[in-house]
Amino acid sequence: MMSVQGREGSKIVVGYDGTRTAKEAVNVALFHARHFHAEVHVVWSLEGGHGTTAEQVDEARDGLQYVENLFREAQIPCQTHLLIRGLSAGEDLVRFAEEQKCLEIIVGVRRRSQVGKLIFGSTARYVILNASCPVVSVR
DSSP states (O other): OOOOOOOTTOEEEEEOOSSHHHHHHHHHHHHHHHHHTOEEEEEEEOOOGGGOOHHHHHHHHHHHHHHHHHHHHHTOOEEEEEEOSSSOHHHHHHHHHHHHTOSEEEEEOOOOOHHHHHHOOHHHHHHHHHOSSOEEEEO
16 A cells, blocks of 8 residues: 655645535645645636536635635645646546645545445546545545
8 A cells, every 4th residue: 555645746636516525625635634734736627618618617626715815824835736638537636646746646536335435536536536646535
């Protein structure tokens, strides 16, 4: 099992979309960043194109501002990123984490049926199966 140890320049990526589970993931990121002495990158991914509305972009910007304020109050380094790159949220998180050479990825998962708990959501499942760093799932 890979050890997660903080070091200068360590980065944690959090997938955020404003949901309750995403807010829980942010809380875990606050805790990990404090203990691993890491910088946090909060990512909100929208696919773009005809499927993304101006209202969704505004909602994402507002949500990221909310998270940025939480980290500022906690005095933990944080950068927020609204990604609109034509990728699914899972692909965006994995690719971003690789580009940033991140320590770990934190994602929220919704409560589901017994079978659903095994499968997770498509974003979390993609991240868990494809990330090259440890993934923390939060519910």
